[in-house]
Amino acid sequence: MQLLAISPDSNERSQALAERLRARYRFLTDRDLTVTRRYGLVHARGGNKGQDVPRPTTVVIDRQGIVRWLSLADNIQVRPEPGDVSRAVRGL
Amino acid sequence: MTRYWPALLSVALSLGAVAGYVSLLRVPVIRNHPALYLTAFALATAIAALASWRAARWPNLAALVFSAALLVLGGYFHFVLARIPTTAPALRVGEPAPDFTLPDAAGAPVTLASFRDRTPVVLVFYRGYW
Numbered sequence: 001m002q003l004l005a006i007s008p009d010s011n012e013r014s015q016a017l018a019e020r021l022r023a024r025y026r027f028l029t030d031r032d033l034t035v036t037r038r039y040g041l042v043h044a045r046g047g048n049k050g051q052d053v054p055r056p057t058t059v060v061i062d063r064q065g066i067v068r069w070l071s072l073a074d075n076i077q078v079r080p081e082p083g084d085v086s087r088a089v090r091g092l
Numbered sequence: 093m094t095r096y097w098p099a100l101l102s103v104a105l106s107l108g109a110v111a112g113y114v115s116l117l118r119v120p121v122i123r124n125h126p127a128l129y130l131t132a133f134a135l136a137t138a139i140a141a142l143a144s145w146r147a148a149r150w151p152n153l154a155a156l157v158f159s160a161a162l163l164v165l166g167g168y169f170h171f172v173l174a175r176i177p178t179t180a181p182a183l184r185v186g187e188p189a190p191d192f193t194l195p196d197a198a199g200a201p202v203t204l205a206s207f208r209d210r211t212p213v214v215l216v217f218y219r220g221y222w
Contacts, residue, residue, distance in 0.1 A: 044179075068186075
């Protein structure tokens with residue numbers, strides 16, 4: 001399983017986070033939200049300076065490239081339960 | 093001082109809820125149930141209101157103002173500021189995920205389709221630090 005974490009953060013910022021978490025994530029930079037926008041996951045003016053930011057979202061994709069599970073936040077404080085994500089990945 | 097224990101309890105409950113939520117933000121059960129801090133603020137407000145009703149002295153009234161202010165601010169944050177307007181995502185369960193190529197932390201391009209037939213992928217879109 002490959003974890004890809006996508007945000008508008010710069011490469012340097014993502015690298016620092018990756019080292020701090022020592023996670024199996026690969027941090028990808030979507031600087032101008034092109035991919036986030038293509039996925040329909042922009043939270044318009046949701047940033048602390050009124051800028052557009054990604055809507056917190058987790059997508060599980062199988063080996064054929066098909067979306068198998070989706071979690072879309074409707075509150076910036078809430079994230080999916082880790083157990084739900086691993087259950088969705090298991091068996092793919 | 094001991095006669096003001098309900099006022100102290102109210103303030104401690106409010107402050108404890110703030111400290112608990114902030115310090116346990118990485119614990120999913122805390123993070124995903126922000127209504128817990130609103131419940132604590134409401135309880136603190138009720139305790140201080142009851143104390144003020146029984147004895148309208150400044151420590152009780154101060155605790156009431158403090159906890160009620162946190163309840164209003166917390167409610168405004170939770171129900172208004174933290175809401176994400178629902179827009180239709182371009183993703184459907186059972187349909188292909190649109191392909192993309194983005195640079196990783198080292199600047200190397202990563203293409204979603206390169207994982208095809210190799211391994212499942214979990215995409216996590218996060219807000220970042222801006």
